[in-house]
Amino acid sequence: MRFIITIPFVIFLLTGCATSEEHLIKKAGKIHQSILTVDTHCDTPMEFSGAGFDLGVRHDDGCVDFPRMVEGGLDAEFFAVFTSQGPRNDSSFNIVHKKAIEIFDQIHKNVAKNSSLAEIAFTADDAYRIKRLGKIAAFIGLENGYPIGLDLSRIKQYYENGARYITLAHTKNNDICDSSTDSKGPESNGLSPFGVEVIKEMNHLGIMVDVSHISDKAFYDVLKVTKTPVLASHSSCRALCGSPRNLTDDMLLALKENGGVIQICILTNYLKTPEPNPELAEKLKELQNRYGEYDSLPDVTKKKMREEYRAVQKKYEKLATVKDVVDHIDHVVQVIGIDYVGIGTDFDGGGKVDGCSSVAEMKNITIELLRRGYSKNDITKIWGGNVMRVLRKAEETASATVIKA
Numbered sequence: 461m462r463f464i465i466t467i468p469f470v471i472f473l474l475t476g477c478a479t480s481e482e483h484l485i486k487k488a489g490k491i492h493q494s495i496l497t498v499d500t501h502c503d504t505p506m507e508f509s510g511a512g513f514d515l516g517v518r519h520d521d522g523c524v525d526f527p528r529m530v531e532g533g534l535d536a537e538f539f540a541v542f543t544s545q546g547p548r549n550d551s552s553f554n555i556v557h558k559k560a561i562e563i564f565d566q567i568h569k570n571v572a573k574n575s576s577l578a579e580i581a582f583t584a585d586d587a588y589r590i591k592r593l594g595k596i597a598a599f600i601g602l603e604n605g606y607p608i609g610l611d612l613s614r615i616k617q618y619y620e621n622g623a624r625y626i627t628l629a630h631t632k633n634n635d636i637c638d639s640s641t642d643s644k645g646p647e648s649n650g651l652s653p654f655g656v657e658v659i660k661e662m663n664h665l666g667i668m669v670d671v672s673h674i675s676d677k678a679f680y681d682v683l684k685v686t687k688t689p690v691l692a693s694h695s696s697c698r699a700l701c702g703s704p705r706n707l708t709d710d711m712l713l714a715l716k717e718n719g720g721v722i723q724i725c726i727l728t729n730y731l732k733t734p735e736p737n738p739e740l741a742e743k744l745k746e747l748q749n750r751y752g753e754y755d756s757l758p759d760v761t762k763k764k765m766r767e768e769y770r771a772v773q774k775k776y777e778k779l780a781t782v783k784d785v786v787d788h789i790d791h792v793v794q795v796i797g798i799d800y801v802g803i804g805t806d807f808d809g810g811g812k813v814d815g816c817s818s819v820a821e822m823k824n825i826t827i828e829l830l831r832r833g834y835s836k837n838d839i840t841k842i843w844g845g846n847v848m849r850v851l852r853k854a855e856e857t858a859s860a861t862v863i864k865a
Contacts, residue, residue, distance in 0.1 A: 553609030
């Protein structure tokens, strides 16, 4: 017997699909209202050098501001104090340390200017308290331990300015450890002796140890030294994308044993192996040749270069999707479980995917999680519960150290 598809039946099917999607959207919205949602990495402070940049104003460019955080249901953001790697001598250390302190100050001032919308968060309890007040929690992380130089006392200074994690290295080796992407190869064969002291001081103060960007050997060395669970603030899975910035399955298993958390980065090149894109490569090379070395540019020129870079990306880049993001979350859950994964977008540092190109679209990740059968309890852990557990453990270890001392 043949099944005859009638027009009413087709309408029923289409209506049912629409109703199901509307249900997911509403459910995601309700979940975001009731849980703490945290993104552990954005580079938006790089924009603060521009005159008049205000987090309290909705921006047409860039990825993060307070109005769009509200729209996307994002309660807490870790704003990165980023400094790229430079010369390693006393003079350079002093200059970059001063720059880092200026960025801390800019973050504090931007949040203070919008005190009705946001507060600086220093603890996990702060994040939940600020959420209850109907405000945004602004955490701070230091991306790249380079400004520490060889002076351990600076770590406490960063802590007092609000740093609650330190990404030990960036794209090149420093005095703390080797980077995963330094073209010169390993220098310290992992974590340096000075790096060991840095980890101990971070444990003492209650600063999360961020293992994103560091070499595989440095990752395992850190796990041998730290007394607290570690954080990979913006990394993804190497089983799905071969970037050395990502964690292998063996590293994920070691992360679980440590009790740490990997925050999936939504930067396309860390989500899927890039396909050849000669047009994009050519345009980026032209940009590089025209401007020269980014780090040597004045702030106004840096801003102009970033704007042009974003325009080139928008026109030529082949973005990953929200589904790719959740594929990486799925992979972590399958390998080590739901308690060890979160989200660290890398917004304004290259992070964005089709369907989530700014904080205004964060609920789309939740919608995809719901579509794949994740429960509210699962989503609570992914969106903030897991990383707040790691932060609490860092706080508790610091308190125990102080009491014991």
